[in-house]
Amino acid sequence: MVSFYDSFMVLFEKRFLRKARQSILSKASGRVLEIGGGTGLNLMQYHFDIIDSLIITDIDIDKRLIKRVQKHPHQDKIKINETSVENLSFPDASFDTVIFTLVFCTVTDVNQGLQEIKRVLKDNGRLLFIEHIHPRKKSLRTIFNWINPVWKKISSGCNLNRDIKTSLEENGFTIGEYQYLTKQIFVGGCAKK
Ligand SMILES: C[S@@+](CC[C@H](N)C(=O)[O-])C[C@H]1O[C@@H](n2cnc3c(N)ncnc32)[C@H](O)[C@@H]1O
Numbered sequence: 110m111v112s113f114y115d116s117f118m119v120l121f122e123k124r125f126l127r128k129a130r131q132s133i134l135s136k137a138s139g140r141v142l143e144i145g146g147g148t149g150l151n152l153m154q155y156h157f158d159i160i161d162s163l164i165i166t167d168i169d170i171d172k173r174l175i176k177r178v179q180k181h182p183h184q185d186k187i188k189i190n191e192t193s194v195e196n197l198s199f200p201d202a203s204f205d206t207v208i209f210t211l212v213f214c215t216v217t218d219v220n221q222g223l224q225e226i227k228r229v230l231k232d233n234g235r236l237l238f239i240e241h242i243h244p245r246k247k248s249l250r251t252i253f254n255w256i257n258p259v260w261k262k263i264s265s266g267c268n269l270n271r272d273i274k275t276s277l278e279e280n281g282f283t284i285g286e287y288q289y290l291t292k293q294i295f296v297g298g299c300a301k302k
Pocket residue numbers: 144145146147148149150151166167168169192193194195209210211212215216217
C-alpha cells in the first residue's frame with residue numbers, strides 16, 4: 110500500500126532526489142551494503158559493472174523491494190536481509206561500500222547504527238548517504254521542531270530535526286564530500302572511517 114509518506118516523497122523524487130540517487134549510487138563498488146532499502150528505489154541506480162555483490166537490509170522488508178529484486182537484471186548479485194542497522198549480522202570489515210538514503214531520520218539509536226556501519230565497513234571503504242536534516246535557517250528550525258511530533262506519527266517515525274553530519278563526525282567518520290541538494294533540508298555525501 111502506498112503511504113502518505115510515499116505520496117509526499119514523490120514530489121521530491123521527481124524534482125531532485127532521483128538525480129541525487131543516480132549521482133551518489135554510481136560511486137558504489139565492490140561488496141556493497143545498503144541500509145534501510147525500503148521499497149527498493151535505489152536498485153535501478155547502481156552500476157553493477159563495478160559491484161561484486163549487493164546486500165539490501167531493512168528492519169522490515171517491503172514486498173515491493175522483493176518484487177523489484179526478482180525482476181532485476183542483476184538479481185544474481187543481490188540479496189535481501191531483514192536486520193536492524195543497530196545490530197548488523199555481518200563480520201567486521203566486510204564491505205567496500207555502505208549506503209543509506211533517507212534512513213537515519215527513522216533509526217531509533219543513531220549512534221549504535223553508525224557504530225555498526227563503522228564496524229562492517231573496510232578501513233579503506235566508503236560510506237555514501239542522502240538524508241534530510243534540520244534546516245540551517247533559525248525560523249525553519251523552530252517550525253521543524255514544532256511539527257516534529259505530529260510528523261513523526263504520520264510518517265512512521267521519521268524525525269525532521271536530525272543532523273547526519275554531526276552524528277557521523279561524533280561517531281568517528283571523516284566527511285569527504287557534503288553537499289546540499291536543496292537550500293535547507295536535503296544533503297548528500299560520502300565519508301570514510
Ligand atoms: C524513508 S524510508 C527510505 C527507504 C529508501 N532508503 C529510500 O531512499 O527510498 C526509511 C527506511 O528505513 C528503514 N529503517 C528504519 N529504521 C531502521 C533500522 N533501525 N534499521 C534498518 N532499517 C531501518 C525503514 O523500514 C524504511 O524502509
